[in-house]
Amino acid sequence: MPMERLLPILLLLGSNIFMTFAWYGHLKYKSAPLALAIFASWGIALFEYTLMVPANRWGSAVYSAPQLKGLQEVITLVVFAGFSIWYLGQPLRWNHWAGFALIAVAAWLIFLEP
Incomplete structure (x- = not known):
């Protein structure tokens, strides 16, 4: 894969790691004040x-x-799945995986040429 196609994907991956911690990391510290979170x-x-x-x-x-x-949506789901299992200790069930798979199929459709 040429670098001009790969670099945005790598940056989106890094971005989504930070985003996931920003949005969900505080759930592990529910006793912390909301303003601090x-x-x-x-x-x-x-x-x-x-x-x-x-x-x-x-x-x-x-x-x-749209592509x-x-x-970004697929990367977000992959990062979130790992985060949920590893950091939050909340494993995903079959219905979560099925829902994520449907979103991945939707993202795949975006890349089909008309």
């Missing part, structure tokens, strides 16, 4: 944006906006 999430999200914006900017040279969004 919000500010910590904002701080983490800054790193997410420093990867997401270039991923979309550079990725738009080789992918359409970038489809890639």
Whole structure:
């Protein structure tokens, strides 16, 4: 895969790792004040944006906006699945996997040429 196609995917992967921690990491610390969780999430999200914006900017040279969004959704689900199992200790059940698979099929359809 040429680097101009791979780099946006790698940046989206990194971005989604930060995003997942920003959105869901605080669930492991429910006793922490909500305001602290919000500010910590904002701080983490800054790193997410420093990867997401270039991923979309550079990725738009080789992918359409809908294709970038489809890639992001699949990457988000893969990252979240690992995060849920590893960090939160919440395994996914068959219905979660089935739902994620349907979203992956939808993303695949976005890449079909008309």
